[in-house]
Amino acid sequence: MSSPVRKAIFPVGGLGTRFLPATKAMPKEMLPVVDKPLIQYAVEEAAAAGIEEFVFVTGRGKAAIEDHFDVSYELEKTLGERGRDDVLDAIRAIGLEPGQISYTRQMDPMGLGHAVWCARKHVGNEPVAVLLADDLIMSKAPCLGQLIDVHKETGGNVVAVEEVPAEHTDRYGVLDIDSDDGTRASVRGLVEKPDPAEAPSRLAIIGRYVLMPEVFEHLAKFETGAGGEIQLTDAMAKMIGHIPFHGLRFEGRRFDCGDKIGFFEANLAFALERDELRDDIAGVLKQYVDR
Numbered sequence: 001m002s003s004p005v006r007k008a009i010f011p012v013g014g015l016g017t018r019f020l021p022a023t024k025a026m027p028k029e030m031l032p033v034v035d036k037p038l039i040q041y042a043v044e045e046a047a048a049a050g051i052e053e054f055v056f057v058t059g060r061g062k063a064a065i066e067d068h069f070d071v072s073y074e075l076e077k078t079l080g081e082r083g084r085d086d087v088l089d090a091i092r093a094i095g096l097e098p099g100q101i102s103y104t105r106q107m108d109p110m111g112l113g114h115a116v117w118c119a120r121k122h123v124g125n126e127p128v129a130v131l132l133a134d135d136l137i138m139s140k141a142p143c144l145g146q147l148i149d150v151h152k153e154t155g156g157n158v159v160a161v162e163e164v165p166a167e168h169t170d171r172y173g174v175l176d177i178d179s180d181d182g183t184r185a186s187v188r189g190l191v192e193k194p195d196p197a198e199a200p201s202r203l204a205i206i207g208r209y210v211l212m213p214e215v216f217e218h219l220a221k222f223e224t225g226a227g228g229e230i231q232l233t234d235a236m237a238k239m240i241g242h243i244p245f246h247g248l249r250f251e252g253r254r255f256d257c258g259d260k261i262g263f264f265e266a267n268l269a270f271a272l273e274r275d276e277l278r279d280d281i282a283g284v285l286k287q288y289v290d291r
């Protein structure tokens, strides 16, 4: 029986080059979908999945994230004086207590695997969740909670997967599958960003993971992989055969908000889910479609 998953790592140290110039002075993870930054969706998902400790791996220019999860006394005072309880609730809603969030710095963005390794001292010897905020997931049950449920049953590593078009395998870590019941796939190999012709499947890992702490031992070797970066996929691949390893086709819809089209679509989908916005947005869309 594995220990409960109590901690989550949020790697937010990337450069966000695909969103320049927006991300020149603002972290990519602070880009809003409708009216909430990407990183807040990820933190809320983790909290809903039972996570108690939140570890951010940040870098230069990411201070806005720390401020976002802090109390803003001046803003609260001003809004209180103006009787704006509606928006006060919105800025207090996250509800994390002092000490539940910690920050560590990556210093040099050497890749996702390196970012995760930077959190090793905060995690210690227990399983840990990793959430990439630029993968935004709309689902009934939190995606991370779905992974944790599988982890409780199987132990070992569990990653969220999605079937991607064959021509997109070179954007993801891709599973080589042992057995597959249509929901869960047992993993026998992993390849980071394979060319479509060499991809072992079309099941791609998206930004939600439950990982056993042994991953840190592999990351500590600092081996570089695709793109000259220290890849999380390569460290995970070394764990196959030693521990159970499953990919879960989660229930829900993922939006790749690291990409302009995915980000735009997420704004549309999340806005259309909101009762107070749906009709107006639909009206605006219709105007453009009818042109």
Ligand code: UTP
Residues within 6 Å of the ligand: 011, 012, 013, 014, 015, 016, 017, 018, 019, 028, 057, 106, 108, 109, 110, 111, 112, 114, 115, 132, 133, 134, 258
């Ligand atoms: P991406 O591959 O999307 O890279 O990283 P990026 O730098 O954020 O964005 P682009 O591609 O230049 O536009 C996936 C996740 O890994 C984190 C990013 O913050 C993002 O959440 N990451 C990546 C790090 O924390 N450190 C790194 O060195 C690389």
